[in-house]
Amino acid sequence: MSKAKIRIPTPLRSFTGGSDEVEIDGADVRAALRHLGEKHGGLLPRILDAEGGLRPFVNLYVSGKNIRALNGLDTEVKDGDVLSIVPAVAGGVF
Amino acid sequence: MRHAILDGVGGTPLIELTDDTLPRGVRLFAKLESVNPGGSIKDRPVSRMITQALEAGKFEGGRRLLDSSSGNAGIAYAMLGAALGVPVTIVVPGNASRERQERIRAHGAELILTDPIEGYDFALREARRLGIERADRYWHCDQYGNENNWRAHYEGTGVEILEQVRARTGGAPDCFVGGVGTGGTITGTGRRLREENPGVRIVSVIPDVFPGIEGLKPLGDPHDIVPAILDESLIDDRVDVTMEDAIRICHRLARRGLFVGPSSGAYVHVALQQAMSGRYPVVVTLLNDTGERYVSTEMWR
Numbered sequence: 001m002s003k004a005k006i007r008i009p010t011p012l013r014s015f016t017g018g019s020d021e022v023e024i025d026g027a028d029v030r031a032a033l034r035h036l037g038e039k040h041g042g043l044l045p046r047i048l049d050a051e052g053g054l055r056p057f058v059n060l061y062v063s064g065k066n067i068r069a070l071n072g073l074d075t076e077v078k079d080g081d082v083l084s085i086v087p088a089v090a091g092g093v094f
Numbered sequence: 095m096r097h098a099i100l101d102g103v104g105g106t107p108l109i110e111l112t113d114d115t116l117p118r119g120v121r122l123f124a125k126l127e128s129v130n131p132g133g134s135i136k137d138r139p140v141s142r143m144i145t146q147a148l149e150a151g152k153f154e155g156g157r158r159l160l161d162s163s164s165g166n167a168g169i170a171y172a173m174l175g176a177a178l179g180v181p182v183t184i185v186v187p188g189n190a191s192r193e194r195q196e197r198i199r200a201h202g203a204e205l206i207l208t209d210p211i212e213g214y215d216f217a218l219r220e221a222r223r224l225g226i227e228r229a230d231r232y233w234h235c236d237q238y239g240n241e242n243n244w245r246a247h248y249e250g251t252g253v254e255i256l257e258q259v260r261a262r263t264g265g266a267p268d269c270f271v272g273g274v275g276t277g278g279t280i281t282g283t284g285r286r287l288r289e290e291n292p293g294v295r296i297v298s299v300i301p302d303v304f305p306g307i308e309g310l311k312p313l314g315d316p317h318d319i320v321p322a323i324l325d326e327s328l329i330d331d332r333v334d335v336t337m338e339d340a341i342r343i344c345h346r347l348a349r350r351g352l353f354v355g356p357s358s359g360a361y362v363h364v365a366l367q368q369a370m371s372g373r374y375p376v377v378v379t380l381l382n383d384t385g386e387r388y389v390s391t392e393m394w395r
Contacts, residue, residue: 010213011304014315037309038240046304057305057356057391059189068392074378086210088391089308089356090164090217 001025006036006083009080015043024083030073032083047085057088100145101128103137108258110363110379117372118316121263122365125255125380126244128252128354132170133292134383135251139278140170142246143235144180152233157202158183160232162221164308165194166383167237167276169224172201177248183232185221191390203356215319239322243278244285249395252286255378266291269374271365273310273357277324279380284328287378294372297331305337309357309382320343333367335360341393348394353385356393 008015016022022039026032030052039045049055051072057092061065062086068077077083106129111122122252127135153159158181161171168184182203185298189210198205206224208217218238224236237243259267268367270287272280284296301307303314311318340359347354347362358381365379387395 007211009211009304010215011306011312011315014303017320037273046302055122055305056341056393084211088189088191089306089388090210090214091186092195 002077002081003075004079004081004083005034006032007086009085011087012043012046012085015040015046024058024075024079028073028077029062029067029075029083033073034079036079058087059086060084061086061090095175097133099174099369101139103141105254106130106186108262108378109254110262111350111365113366113369116369120369120372120375122369122378122379123259123262123267124358124362124365124378125251125258126352127380127382128384130357131388131390132166132173134166134170134182135279135380136166136170136383137174139237139243139246139276140167141174142250143237143240143242143264144174144178146242147233147235148178148180150154151181151271156181157233158231159235159239160185160221160225161235162186162217162297163237164217165190165387168203169196169201171200171235172203172298175203176201183224185217187212187217191387193387194212194391197368202389215317218319237276238319241323243276243324244282244323247279247282248286249282252283252381254288255283255287259376259378263376266384267294267374267376267378269295269365269368269377271297271299271361271377271379273301273361274313274321274324275309275311277321279329280324281323286326288328294370295330296328297333297364297365297368298329300332300334301360302334302336305334307337307356307360308339308388309355310360333364337361339363345372346386346394347381352381354381355383355385357382 025036187207188207299317307392340356341373344359361379
């Protein structure tokens with residue numbers, strides 16, 4: 001079990017009581033997300049689809065690396081890692 | 095001197111989206127904005143804002159055009175700035191896709207990247223801050239508050255829709271589906287269409303808060319920045335769309351030869367719903383940008 005932090009993007013902070021960072025435990029990204037979901041209800045359906053995979057246009061980074069380029073949700077989480085949830089597009093403006 | 099690239103902006107085709115399931119007598123049309131020289135509808139407001147600023151002498155003394163963008167406006171500013179000799183600085187969130195960032199740089203524009211976690215409004219506030227604190231270096235174009243943004247759609251997009259729909263159907267649109275990013279499109283186009291037909295139904299697409307749809311604001315959170323040029327009184331109805339709904343339509347459109355991005359998919363998803371209701375004989379919407387801009391998001395896989 002590793003202790004890590006997960007950074008929360010602005011649109012999801014309504015689920016975390018306004019916090020921009022949440023402490024989580026988990027040996028891999030899947031376990032870390034499960035822990036995040038237990039702490040803050042309603043958050044996981046924004047990130048994962050019904051089958052438990054990452055939703056399209058959602059990217060997860062572990063200490064700066066996109067998990068899609070690593071082992072996906074099985075990517076290992078080490079003590080002190082910082083996870084970030086980042087939408088694939090910059091949001092924005094027409 | 096007017097640069098030739100400006101003449102390529104606007105005058106886009108109106109495509110009829112036929113579908114066997116549409117009620118009898120109902121027709122659905124969409125303006126193909128991806129054929130603008132910069133690949134998106136943003137060429138319209140940006141060309142007007144930049145030429146008006148140039149005429150007003152805003153860039154004298156080497157002052158740079160500054161604005162925030164998530165991509166399409168940034169590309170339009172960079173491209174038209176390069177063509178017209180206007181130096182450009184764009185503030186974008188760091189998660190703007192690589193193809194966008196590289197295109198903006200390729201035109202010689204300066205990019206300022208903000209923290210992706212803080213979202214788009216943070217980039218907007220950063221542009222505002224720089225525009226005030228470094229007024230010697232930057233002129234903040236401010237697409238959210240610039241009247242030339244909605245006017246480009248009032249005199250361009252809206253007029254074109256009226257002319258093209260009249261030529262095809264003999265009448266004016268009964269329903270227009272758009273969305274809010276800066277508010278320029280729905281305010282300018284909506285105003286023009288309503289002047290022609292006061293009964294026109296104007297519908298705004300509302301994306302999920304997360305993951306959102308590039309270019310569209312959900313406008314549900316009290317902390318969201320509401321664009322100054324948006325005239326909310328024009329909007330009759332707001333309809334929710336998810337990213338999955340939008341992508342599904344993008345794939346359907348691609349099979350018909352129309353390669354467009356997620357906001358176009360979202361618009362067509364809602365436009366189809368309005369058409370299926372049978373209440374509006376002529377429904378019009380927009381195909382905002384090219385799908386090539388989203389290859390790195392894996393939406394086409």
